[in-house]
Amino acid sequence: xxxxxxxxxxxxxxxxxxxxxxxxxxxxxxxxxxxxxxxxxxxxxxxxxxxxxxxxxxxxxxxxxxxxxxxxxxxxxxxxxxxxxxxxxxxxxxxxxxxxxxxxxxxxxxxxxxxxxxxxxxxxxxxxxxxxxxxxxxxxxxxxxxxxxxxxxxxxxxxxxxxxxxxxxxxxxxxxxxxxxxxxxxxxxxxxxxxxxxxxxxxxxxxxxxxxxxxxxxxxxxxxxxxxxxxxxxxxxxxxxxxxxxxxxxxxxxxxxxxxxxxxxxxxxxxxxxxxxxxxxxxxxxxxxxxxxxxxxxxxxxxxxxxxxxxxxxxxxxxxxxxxxxxxxxxxxxxxxxxxxxxxxxxxxxxxxxxxxx
Numbered sequence: 001x002x003x004x005x006x007x008x009x010x011x012x013x014x015x016x017x018x019x020x021x022x023x024x025x026x027x028x029x030x031x032x033x034x035x036x037x038x039x040x041x042x043x044x045x046x047x048x049x050x051x052x053x054x055x056x057x058x059x060x061x062x063x064x065x066x067x068x069x070x071x072x073x074x075x076x077x078x079x080x081x082x083x084x085x086x087x088x089x090x091x092x093x094x095x096x097x098x099x100x101x102x103x104x105x106x107x108x109x110x111x112x113x114x115x116x117x118x119x120x121x122x123x124x125x126x127x128x129x130x131x132x133x134x135x136x137x138x139x140x141x142x143x144x145x146x147x148x149x150x151x152x153x154x155x156x157x158x159x160x161x162x163x164x165x166x167x168x169x170x171x172x173x174x175x176x177x178x179x180x181x182x183x184x185x186x187x188x189x190x191x192x193x194x195x196x197x198x199x200x201x202x203x204x205x206x207x208x209x210x211x212x213x214x215x216x217x218x219x220x221x222x223x224x225x226x227x228x229x230x231x232x233x234x235x236x237x238x239x240x241x242x243x244x245x246x247x248x249x250x251x252x253x254x255x256x257x258x259x260x261x262x263x264x265x266x267x268x269x270x271x272x273x274x275x276x277x278x279x280x281x282x283x284x285x286x287x288x289x290x291x292x293x294x295x296x297x298x299x300x301x302x303x304x305x306x307x308x309x310x311x312x313x314x315x316x317x318x319x320x321x322x323x324x325x326x327x328x329x330x331x332x333x334x335x336x337x338x339x340x341x342x343x344x345x346x347x348x349x350x351x352x353x354x355x356x357x358x
Contacts, residue, residue, distance in 0.1 A: 014249075015249045015250070015251055015269055016249055016250050016305070016306045017250065017251070018250050018297070018306040018307060018308050018309055019308050019309075019354055020308065020309060020310060021298065021308040021309065021310045021349050021350070021351055021354055022310075022349070022350040022351075022353040022354055023310045023311075023318070023347050023348060023349045023350060024347070024348045024350070025317045025318040025345050025346070025347055026317075026345065026346040026347075026348075027317045027338075027343050027344075027345050029081045029335075029344065029345075029346040030052075030054070030077055030081045030083075030343075030344055031077075031080075031081045031082050031083065032083070036075075036083065037058075037342070038054070038056050038058065038342045038343060038344075039056055039057045039058035039059050039071070039073075039342055040056075040057040040324075040339050040340065040342060041054060041055065041056055041057075041324070041325075041337045041338060041339055041342060041343060041344055042055045042056075042057060042097065042098060042099065042324045042325060042337055042339055043055035043097070043098070043099045043100040043101075043324065043325035043337050044100070044325050044326070044327045044335045044336070044337045044344050045100045045101050045102045045108065045325075045327050046102065046327040046329045046335060047102040047106040047108075047123075048102075048104075048106055049079065049106070050078070050079030050329070051076060051077070051078060051079065051084075052076070052077040052078075052079075052081070052327070052335065052344075053074055053075065053076050053077075053087065053100050053102075053108055054074070054075045054076075054077065054100075054337070054344055055072070055073075055074060055097055055099065055100045055110070055325070055337070056073040056074075056075055057071045057072065057073065057096070058071060058073055059071050070094070070095045070096065070114070071096060072088070072094040072095060072096060072097040072110075072112065073086065074086060074087040074088045074097075074100070074108075074110065075087075085125070087108070087121060087125045088110065088119075088121065088125075091119065091127060092134065093112060093115050093117035093119050093127075093130050093132075093134050094110065094112055094115060094117075094119065095112055095114035095115035095134065096112060096113055096114030096115070097110050097111065097112045097113070097114075098111050098112065098113035098164070098165045098166065098180075099111045099165060099166040099167070099214070099325060100325070101166070101167055101168070103169055103173075104169070106123050107120050107121060107122055107123065107128070108120070108121040108123075109121075109167045111164050111165060111166055111167050111177065112134075112164065113163055113164060113165060113180060113181060115132075115134040115135070116132045116133065116134060116135060116160065116161040116162055116163070116164055117130055117131065117132040117133070117134055117161065117164070118130075118131040118132060118161065118164060118167050118175075118177050119131075129193050131159075131161065131175070131177065131189060131193055132159075132160060132161035132164060133160060133161075149181070149182050149202075153182075153183075153184060153201070153202040154182050154183060156183055156185055156198060158195050158198070159195045161177065161179050161180070161183070161187065162179060162180065162181075162182035162183040163179065163180040163181025163182035163183060164177055164178070164179045164180045164183075164187075165177075165178045165179070165180040165181065165211075165212065165213050165214065165215075166178045166180075166213070166214045166215045167215065168215045168216050168217045168223065169217060170217050170221040170223075170238050171219065171220075171221055172191070172221070173190075173191035174188060174189065174190055174191060174196065174238065175188070175189040175190070175191065175193070176188055176189075176215055176217065176223055176238075177189070177215070178212040178213065178214065178215040178225060178226075179198075179212070180211075180212060180213075181211060184200055184201055184202035184203075184208065184209040184210065184211075184212065185198045185199060185200035185201065185209065185212070186198060186199055186200055186212065186215070186223065186225060186236070186240065188238075188240075197239075197240065198240075199236070199240030200212070200240075204230050206234070206242045206245075207234070207236075207240070207242045208230075209225070209227050209230065209234075210227065210228070210229035210230045211227070211228040211229045212225050212226065212227055212228070213226045213227075213228040213273070213274055213275075214226040214273070214274065214275050214276040214325075215276065216276045216277065216278040216286070217278065218278055218284055218301055219284060221237065221238045222235055222236065222237060222238075222243065222301075223235070223236045223237070223238065224246075224276060224278070224286065224301065226273040226274060226275070226276050226288070227273070228272050228273060228274060229272070231247065231248075231268060231270040231271065231272050231273070232245045232246065232247050232270065232273070233245060233246040233247070233273050233276070233288065233304075235301075244304070245304075246286075246288075246299060246301075246304035247270040247304070248270060248271045248272075248273060248288060248290055248295075248297055248306070249269045249270050249271075250295075250297070250306055250309060251269075252271075252293040252295070253293065254267045256293060258291075258292045258313060259292075259294065259313040259314055259315070259319075259321050259322075259340075260321070260322070260340065271290040271291075271292060271293070271295075272290050272291055272292075273288050273289070273290060274289050274290060274291055274322070274323060274324060275288070275289040275323050275324055275325050275326045275337070276288055276289075276326070277326035277327060277328040277334070278301065278328070279328050279330070279331050281330065281331045284301060285298055285299065285300065285301070285307075285328075285331060286298075286299040286300070286301040287299070287326050287328050287334060289311075289320070289323035289326055289336070290323075291313070291322050291323070292313055293312055293313055294311055294312045294313025294314065294319060294320045294321075294323070295309045295310065295311050295312060296309065296310055296311050296320075296323060296326065296334070296336070296347075297309045298349075308351070308354065310347070310349065311323075311347075315341060317345070318345075319341075320336065320338050320341070320345075321338060321339065321340035321341040322338075322339040322340045323336055323337065323338060323339065324337045324339040325337035325339075331349075332348060332349040332350070332351065333346070333347070333348055333349075334346070334347040334349070335347070
């Protein structure tokens with residue numbers, strides 16, 4: 001009966017028409033030199049002082065196997081984009097990190113998909129909490145395999161993570177981790193790191209997930225999950241009660257060739273949400289990125305209305321090649337982890353130009 005009620009609660013969502021938001025793009029905000037070429041950039045976070053941390057995967061040409069090489073690098077920049085330090089060097093629980101976030105106390109959290117961990121660094125750069133446990137070397141053959149997971153989803157185990165992807169917090173500082181590529185659930189811990197509960201299973205029904213890829217919370221403690229392969233954002237209360245869903249369904253040119261991959265046939269109207277960011281502004285806004293057509297959308301979180309969008313897939317400045325992370329320190333300034341273009345782009349929106357054009 002609970003599942004039926006949840007199904008009936010899902011609205012029929014008609015396509016939304018939304019304008020393109022005028023924006024400036026800066027792909028050279030970070031002051032890099034010839035010895036600091038970035039690799040795949042999976043995440044970017046900004047703290048209350050404007051300090052940026054970039055989650056970079058530079059790889060290595062000289063060590064480790066080509067596949068499975070531990071490659072996480074955390075680079076810190078000041079508010080002007082000047083490099084200041086590298087964090088987390090030699091930390092055991094870092095292998096292939098998937099996201100970075102700052103909490104409201106300016107602690108840096110790193111969620112590692114490969115090591116199955118979520119690690120908290122204090123502002124001094126010291127580890128103060130580790131959730132989950134890194135798989136031992138002898139057990140590495142049991143790591144994530146997409147086909148095996150689809151055929152036989154692993155059993156969820158309290159306190160352990162399996163393919164973890166992202167982290168967020170509610171107003172009481174409870175910790176929520178999207179977990180993730182192998183597990184298909186949201187894991188909840190209290191502010192001390194003690195296990196509380198989890199919800200979700202692999203599937204396409206309400207409260208089920210197929211790659212919960214990003215997670216954020218609003219000021220009321222509601223939890224927003226980018227349920228990537230199910231092409232939707234699911235919204236829950238802090239106890240895992242399904243509230244509603246949001247879809248990215250603004251019309252786009254489905255014949256346009258994607259930046260990576262063949263042109264698919266029979267594409268659905270809804271695109272896949274990959275990255276989420278919730279502003280801390282008086283009125284909160286949700287920014288959501290997809291892979292194709294490569295847009296970032298501005299959304300009102302309570303009703304899922306798409307107010308506008310910007311960007312498209314590609315390699316030029318102002319285009320994105322798999323947006324994997326977003327930081328939104330204000331309503332109209334964003335930093336975008338442009339993963340396969342190996343860069344961070346600073347985006348400055350100009351909604352006032354949109355109003356005057358109308």
